Amino acid sequence: MTLPFSSTSKQSQRPIVRPANRGDIDAILELVSAYAAEGLMLPRTREQVAMNIDNYVVAASAGRVVACAALEEYSPSLAEVSSVAVARSEHGKGLGTDVVLGVERLARARDIGEIFALSLSDRFFLSLDYEATSISRYPEKLARYDRLSADGVEIVPKRCFQKVFENTWQTPALVEPAKEKALKAS
Ligand SMILES: CC(C)(COP(=O)(O)OP(=O)(O)OC[C@H]1O[C@@H](n2cnc3c(N)ncnc32)[C@H](O)[C@@H]1OP(=O)(O)O)[C@@H](O)C(=O)NCCC(=O)NCCS
Numbered sequence: 001m002t003l004p005f006s007s008t009s010k011q012s013q014r015p016i017v018r019p020a021n022r023g024d025i026d027a028i029l030e031l032v033s034a035y036a037a038e039g040l041m042l043p044r045t046r047e048q049v050a051m052n053i054d055n056y057v058v059a060a061s062a063g064r065v066v067a068c069a070a071l072e073e074y075s076p077s078l079a080e081v082s083s084v085a086v087a088r089s090e091h092g093k094g095l096g097t098d099v100v101l102g103v104e105r106l107a108r109a110r111d112i113g114e115i116f117a118l119s120l121s122d123r124f125f126l127s128l129d130y131e132a133t134s135i136s137r138y139p140e141k142l143a144r145y146d147r148l149s150a151d152g153v154e155i156v157p158k159r160c161f162q163k164v165f166e167n168t169w170q171t172p173a174l175v176e177p178a179k180e181k182a183l184k185a186s
Pocket of ligand 1: 081087090120
């Protein structure tokens with residue numbers, strides 16, 4: 001599938017943000033596993049990444065994957081931005097922002113109207129125009145947490161953030177703006 005992904009900058013050294021492919025599986029696992037071990041995100045198995053590779057976005061520089069994020073769909077209209085991970089050496093360069101925006105493009109292309117994220121990093125999602133909300137808004141996620149807990153996965157409580165995509169199309173104006181202004185003035 002071709003998506004409107006593009007180079008994040010005119011500078012050639014800047015990592016490219018693109019949909020992930022099967023050749024990225026190891027690098028994604030490495031990024032996610034390191035942070036999962038610190039409780040910052042849920043762990044993923046190779047099978048899980050491989051089965052869902054079409055839901056991942058990566059940033060790659062000179063063939064090396066330095067950041068990733070994933071779209072986890074819960075329903076045709078709701079998804080989570082998960083597994084947002086940037087290599088430590090690359091923090092603070094805007095790559096976390098780039099991969100989350102890539103996932104948002106994926107969500108819009110799939111007609112998903114609302115996305116949410118769970119994170120300990122408040123400022124990160126707020127800087128991306130997410131709004132703080134309560135996880136209780138997402139019973140699907142709570143149910144998934146319950147299942148993971150039952151399987152022995154430790155769940156670290158995190159704050160919840162949401163973004164609702166606004167409709168980009170507008171109803172046509174009934175009166176041309178110039179005429180409307182003149183009408184109001186008269
Ligand atoms: C959180 C993370 C993805 C941010 O990636 P990054 O590339 O360093 O972030 P960016 O450079 O795009 O920064 C965007 C904004 O978020 C803020 N920010 C970045 N990392 C942050 C952090 N750990 N805590 C709070 N705010 C953070 C930045 O200050 C910046 O805000 P500003 O534009 O107002 O200065 C990265 O630090 C990371 O991989 N952390 C470990 C994994 C994790 O916690 N993932 C999130 C859970 S899904």
